[in-house]
């Protein structure tokens with residue numbers, strides 16, 4: 001943002017913290033845990049549209065809605081189609097998917113398909129705003145766009161009312177998600193409810209004997225706090241999220257809630273049979289990292305068998321006692337509830353939390369049932385990248401550099417000037433260094449983690465990923481191939497407060 005920035009905020013005291021962020025205390029009594037049944041987000045049915053004859057076509061209206069999240073309390077949300085999480089979209093690898101979004105919210109929006117291999121015009125660049133349709137609650141001329149950030153982006157492709165996001169979906173089966181990506185306001189928009197799952201299927205995944213149907217459950221984990229009136233309590237300078245970008249001190253390091261929601265329900269309970277289930281874990285929290293565990297652990301431990309990462313199936317399963325998951329990461333795991341007794345209750349815990357945030361949800365094992373599933377020793381034949389293919393190495397330092405923002409290589413987000421221009425079709429190694437915890441995400445690509453501090457990758461780095469959890473004062477190297485689509489993309493920290501406070505950089509594939 002250079003000299004034009006208006007984010008005149010003081011730096012928070014962060015040194016010595018395991019993760020950056022601060023809890024916002026709810027102003028309503030918190031509900032008791034493990035009472036609300038786990039909701040499953042509705043699945044959107046595709047239709048045909050003559051304008052896109054070869055595509056599965058979906059429509060989503062972004063609108064204000066009220067939903068009962070805490071029992072007996074109505075919470076106003078910004079939603080995709082009236083629900084939080086938004087509806088799940090299911091695409092087939094090789095089948096073009098078009099999603100037309102209509103914006104009836106009081107603010108501009110941007111939709112990003114996280115993990116998608118998407119052409120730049122549909123990727124949801126943070127300044128490609130969709131302004132509310134005419135007649136929406138706030139008059140157009142009172143609607144801030146770029147102006148509120150003190151910056152002008154001559155390359156922005158804005159639209160009014162609607163936008164059709166066009167996804168070729170040439171990638172393999174994976175658990176993706178879509179969420180708002182408006183420059184400097186992403187944290188507030190996602191916090192208020194703009195997030196949903198987008199799953200991709202393919203023949204390789206279909207052929208596996210893994211759990212499916214109602215034994216294949218997406219779990220969107222997100223922490224939130226509630227204001228006295230039942231609304232979500234985001235500590236913004238401007239509660240309408242109209243004009244003041246970013247998040248003020250002392251929350252610049254991240255906003256933590258004191259309620260853990262799974263699929264929009266507080267500490268829900270899910271009745272399961274004593275069989276294998278596939279759980280698609282997504283950390284959709286603004287800033288909170290989790291270390292998910294099982295209490296009690298099954299006999300012999302290693303309750304989680306990881307079968308997939310951000311970018312799809314692993315080549316071979318990896319077993320874990322706990323899963324560390326940073327904002328925006330996905331872990332596709334199988335849990336075998338036949339390792340427990342019928343009638344037993346198993347709590348999904350968060351070993352990085354305390355008090356109300358030390359628990360996530362609960363499973364109740366109701367009865368025995370037939371189970372034809374297995375976890376094969378080989379899951380996928382996905383191709384590997386090898387280091388010698390890399391044409392060049394670039395280094396990016398993620399830091400709290402100035403007294404008012406988070407930076408990459410000392411610079412605040414600049415949508416116009418790229419920090420890197422990878423050649424179309426080339427393979428590059430990107431080295432990330434950090435001060436604090438940062439959840440680093442690159443658009444367009446799936447990458448492999450090559451190393452941490454020069455040593456081998458960590459236990460949660462397997463498979464193709466689009467987001468990597470950087471530990472404080474650590475150096476991590478990833479390798480990616482920049483294929484198919486020339487144009488302008490971003491990489492950024494997925495701690496959304498860091499992202500909004502400028503920890504984002506433009507790269508242009510040329």
Ligand code: C2O
Pocket residue numbers: 112114179181328441443490492494
């Ligand atoms: Cu999940 Cu650039 O975002």
Ligand code: CU
Pocket residue numbers: 112113114115116441442443
């Ligand atoms: Cu993304």
Ligand code: CU
Pocket residue numbers: 406437438439493494495498499503
């Ligand atoms: Cu960060």
